[in-house]
Structure formats: C-alpha cells, structure tokens
Amino acid sequence: MAKVLVSDNLASEGLEIFRQARGIEVIERPGLAPGELLEVIADVDGLAIRSGTKVTADVIAAAKNLRVIGRAGIGVDNVDVSAATDRGIAVLNTPEGNNITTAEHAIALLVSLARHIPQATASMKEGKWEKKKFQGMELFNRTLAVVGLGNIGRIVALRGKALGMKVVAYDPFTTQERAHQLDIELLEDFDAVLARADAITVHVPKTKDTIGLLGREAFAKARPGLLVINAARGGIVDEEALYEALDSGQVGGAGLDVFVEEPPPADHPLLAHERVICTPHLGASTEQAQINVSVAVAEQICDFLLRDVVRNAINVPSISPELLSEVGPFLRLAEKLGRFHGELCPGAIEQVEVEYAGEVSELNVAPITIAVLKGILATVRDGVNMVNAPSVAQEIGLKVIESKVTAPRDFASLVSVRVRGCEDRLIAGTIFHGGQPRIVRIDDFMLEAIPEGPTIFIHNHDQAGVVGNVGTILGEAQVNISRMQLALVPERKQAAMLVNVDELPSEEIMERLRNSPGMITAQLVEL
Numbered sequence: 001m002a003k004v005l006v007s008d009n010l011a012s013e014g015l016e017i018f019r020q021a022r023g024i025e026v027i028e029r030p031g032l033a034p035g036e037l038l039e040v041i042a043d044v045d046g047l048a049i050r051s052g053t054k055v056t057a058d059v060i061a062a063a064k065n066l067r068v069i070g071r072a073g074i075g076v077d078n079v080d081v082s083a084a085t086d087r088g089i090a091v092l093n094t095p096e097g098n099n100i101t102t103a104e105h106a107i108a109l110l111v112s113l114a115r116h117i118p119q120a121t122a123s124m125k126e127g128k129w130e131k132k133k134f135q136g137m138e139l140f141n142r143t144l145a146v147v148g149l150g151n152i153g154r155i156v157a158l159r160g161k162a163l164g165m166k167v168v169a170y171d172p173f174t175t176q177e178r179a180h181q182l183d184i185e186l187l188e189d190f191d192a193v194l195a196r197a198d199a200i201t202v203h204v205p206k207t208k209d210t211i212g213l214l215g216r217e218a219f220a221k222a223r224p225g226l227l228v229i230n231a232a233r234g235g236i237v238d239e240e241a242l243y244e245a246l247d248s249g250q251v252g253g254a255g256l257d258v259f260v261e262e263p264p265p266a267d268h269p270l271l272a273h274e275r276v277i278c279t280p281h282l283g284a285s286t287e288q289a290q291i292n293v294s295v296a297v298a299e300q301i302c303d304f305l306l307r308d309v310v311r312n313a314i315n316v317p318s319i320s321p322e323l324l325s326e327v328g329p330f331l332r333l334a335e336k337l338g339r340f341h342g343e344l345c346p347g348a349i350e351q352v353e354v355e356y357a358g359e360v361s362e363l364n365v366a367p368i369t370i371a372v373l374k375g376i377l378a379t380v381r382d383g384v385n386m387v388n389a390p391s392v393a394q395e396i397g398l399k400v401i402e403s404k405v406t407a408p409r410d411f412a413s414l415v416s417v418r419v420r421g422c423e424d425r426l427i428a429g430t431i432f433h434g435g436q437p438r439i440v441r442i443d444d445f446m447l448e449a450i451p452e453g454p455t456i457f458i459h460n461h462d463q464a465g466v467v468g469n470v471g472t473i474l475g476e477a478q479v480n481i482s483r484m485q486l487a488l489v490p491e492r493k494q495a496a497m498l499v500n501v502d503e504l505p506s507e508e509i510m511e512r513l514r515n516s517p518g519m520i521t522a523q524l525v526e527l
Contacts, residue, residue: 097292100289101286141164227255243269255278329436366402473513
C-alpha cells in the first residue's frame with residue numbers, strides 16, 4: 001500500500017481519486033507546520049502539494065520512502081528540484097490545468113481597464129453617478145500586442161481576435177510559419193510591436209532577459225495611452241517605470257494580477273493610482289482550474305505509484321528505471337547544453353541538430369534529445385518538461401535532427417548540439433568519471449568547463465590584458481570567480497573563456513565587461 005500525503009488544500013474531486021485508488025492510502029494534512037511536515041513525511045511514498053508547502057532539502061532528506069512529488073499547478077519554486085533529483089524522486093506538475101483560466105483573466109483585466117469598470121463600480125457604491133468621468137475605450141479595431149505565444153498567449157490572442165481586435169505578437173521562439181497557421185501577425189522587432197500596440201499583454205516566463213521587459217525604454221517607444229496587462233509574473237513590467245509612465249500619460253492604464261513582492265506593501269504607489277486596476281494573483285483562481293489541477297495531480301501521482309507511468313515530469317523522462325540509470329548523467333548534460341544555447345541565442349532557433357558519438361550512441365538517445373529540447377525551450381516557455389518538450393518544439397516550428405556516430409571523437413562519449421536560425425553555434429559536452437557533465441567545445445574553442453550556476457561566456461581577441469581586466473572588473477564589483485576555463489584559436493587570434501561566478505553580476509557589470517579592451521562579446525547564462 002503506497003501512502004500519499006496531501007499537505008495543501010486540493011479540490012474534493014482530486015482527493016476522491018486518491019480515496020478510490022486501490023493500493024493508495026491518502027493522508028490529508030493541509031497546513032502542516034515545517035516541523036510537523038518533517039515528522040509526517042518520513043514514511044510516505046507520494047506528496048501532493050500546491051504553493052503552500054515548502055519542500056526543502058531537509059524535507060526531502062527526512063522522506064526516506066518518497067518517490068514522487070506532485071504540484072497542482074505549473075510553478076515548482078517551492079520544491080528543491082535538485083535535491084529531489086539527487087534522491088531519484090520524480091517531481092511532477094500540471095502545466096495545462098489553468099491555461100484558459102489565466103488567459104481569460106488577462107482578457108477580463110483588459111476589458112475592465114478599457115471601460116473603467118472597477119472605478120465606476122466603486123464610484124456608484126459611494127452613491128455617485130459620474131458618467132462622463134468614466135468614458136472608456138472601444139476595443140474593436142484596436143491593436144492588441146501579445147508578448148509570448150505559449151499556451152496562454154495563444155489563447156489570449158484568439159480571444160482578442162474574437163473581440164474584433166487587430167492582434168500582433170512578439171515571440172522570438174515562434175516561427176513565421178507557425179504564426180501563419182494561427183492566423184496571427186508575428187513581428188520580429190519588439191520596437192515595432194510597441195509602435196503599433198494600443199494594448200499590450202505579457203505571457204512569458206520570468207528570466208534574466210524578461211525582467212523589466214516593459215520598462216522606461218519600452219514605454220518611451222510605445223504609442224501614447226498604451227494599456228498594459230500583466231497576468232504572468234511580477235517583475236516583467238518594471239513597476240517604478242510603469243508608475244512614471246502612468247503619471248506622464250504615456251501609459252493610459254494598467255491591469256496587474258502579479259507583483260514583484262506578493263502581497264505588495266500596503267503603501268505600494270501603483271495600488272493607489274487611479275488608472276491602475278489590480279487583483280491578488282487570481283489568474284489561475286477559478287473553481288474549474290482548481291478542479292483541473294487537483295484531478296490532474298492526483299491522476300499523475302496514482303499513475304506513477306501504481307503503474308510506473310510518468311507524466312508531466314520536471315526532472316525525469318517517461319522511461320523505465322533501468323534505462324534512466326544508464327542515460328541519467330547524459331540527461332543532465334543534455335539539458336545544460338540546451339539551456340546554454342537557449343540563453344545565448346538572441347532570436348528564434350529554427351533547427352536543432354544533436355549528434356551522439358562513441359559509447360553514448362549505443363544507448364536509447366531519444367530521451368537525451370528531449371532533454372536538449374527542454375533546456376532550450378525552458379528559457380522562453382513556462383511549464384516545459386520532459387513530456388511536452390517535443391510537442392512544444394513542434395508547435396513553434398522547431399526542426400530537430402538526430403544522428404549517431406559510433407566511432408568516438410576524442411572522448412569515449414560526446415554529445416554535440418548545433419542550433420541554426422538566430423545564429424549557427426555548436427556546443428558539445430561529455431561525461432567525466434563519476435557522472436560529472438563537462439562542456440568541452442563551443443564552436444571552434446576547445447575547453448573543459450563545469451556547466452553549473454551563473455556563468456559568463458566571453459569571446460575576445462587574443463591580446464594581453466583581457467583576462468586581467470575581467471578579473472579586475474568582477475573583483476571591484478565583489479563578484480567572486482569560482483572557476484575560469486580558457487580556450488584559444490591561434491589562427492584567428494581569438495580566444496574564449498567560461499567564467500563561473502558565485503552570484504549573478506548586474507547588467508552594469510556586464511556592460512563594463514562588454515566595453516573593456518579586446519572584447520568581442522560577453523554573455524551571461526544561468527546553468
């Protein structure tokens with residue numbers, strides 16, 4: 001009998017699936033204190049959570065029998081996925097359960113903002129009749145810009161078209177062919193999007209590239225009176241810049257469901273602004289969505305524990321435990337290679353070529369290729385995992401080519417990943433003794449680097465002082481260098497280095513590096 005602990009509130013429909021499952025004993029203990037959780041979890045096989053339970057490394061260490069963690073929702077920020085992976089515990093989520101609900105909330109914010117519905121309601125409840133004050137904007141024939149054409153962004157785009165709006169989109173990872181299939185005009189220049197939009201809504205993950213995406217520079221280039229909607233992640237819209245743009249009139253209004261700090265401080269200036277409407281992160285908060293994710297997580301946990309079926313896994317592919325033990329180290333390497341490509345590429349990747357050489361070519365490499373795709377796509381899409389990465393790649397028109405070379409090339413096993421489209425770049429890696437992944441090639445530069453944590457990739461001219469300048473700039477900023485690997489192509493008089501640092505350097509520091517003598521490029525990635 002497998003024990004499943006439910007430590008957050010799930011819809012009754014999800015709980016009933018656990019209760020009716022033969023071979024499952026469900027323990028319902030929502031709201032456990034951290035100390036209580038450490039005691040209760042000691043002998044459970046499965047854990048069902050939402051956002052309340054914090055599954056730390058200590059919790060995972062105390063869970064001697066734990067085999068699977070299921071999150072009713074998309075985000076797994078409250079789970080130490082690395083610690084779970086080290087213990088061989090599968091982490092599952094439910095990425096599809098609240099897409100429609102979140103998209104509808106974005107549209108609701110847009111319509112309410114355009115017609116001043118919350119303000120007018122508050123006015124009438126005060127006994128006023130201010131008809132002229134709340135004259136609104138007709139959305140018909142206006143231009144809606146959708147930033148991010150993932151599952152939610154596509155639904156928002158279609159709902160916008162149903163309102164009679166002209167819909168344009170910006171998504172560097174979606175091809176023109178895919179946009180044409182969706183009958184959506186895809187613009188490749190973000191400035192062009194800002195110049196055309198009457199309203200803009202963001203549906204992208206929160207990454208170093210999307211933080212502050214809508215900030216002072218973007219608002220300055222936008223059409224006056226722009227309506228801004230954020231039902232994605234706090235921080236994608238620069239809150240200070242938004243307040244300034246609202247005050248100047250450059251932004252006509254904002255509908256916000258998310259904030260950098262949640263809940264925001266009571267004196268947050270945006271909360272009091274007359275042209276801001278806001279909700280307390282309600283994007284996924286409908287009865288239907290809560291039922292959907294509760295049912296999904298219960299079914300997935302039961303499938304895993306009773307039938308060895310893996311669905312929507314964050315950290316393991318849908319393969320047998322035997323195969324996982326063979327390919328596991330290559331899965332970690334492949335995801336790192338893919339993520340490296342995704343973070344370096346400035347635009348849409350049209351083709352991915354994965355070549356396996358040596359001993360790894362004798363394995364079932366299909367899940368390794370999927371891990372490459374997961375790494376690439378996770379930089380621009382929320383909810384990408386080992387199960388849905390191939391379908392997401394197909395949705396955006398990404399072509400994938402897989403090949404094998406039985407003869408080893410310098411290493412017993414070598415995985416080489418080349419991307420084409422936004423650029424043409426090759427990154428290769430191997431597994432060292434003890435299952436440790438290493439990056440051994442970037443384009444023509446041969447090196448030996450550990451793909452781990454914040455990493456600066458530097459391409460420079462081969463001249464004196466470059467390495468010293470890098471050390472000086474980072475040292476003056478109190479950014480500690482944990483590792484540095486150098487490579488050289490003498491015939492081109494060019495060099496490269498991968499610099500592992502203990503913390504993410506600021507954009508100001510990165511600009512100093514880019515502007516230092518001898519520098520060609522300096523790019524920051526998180527591995």
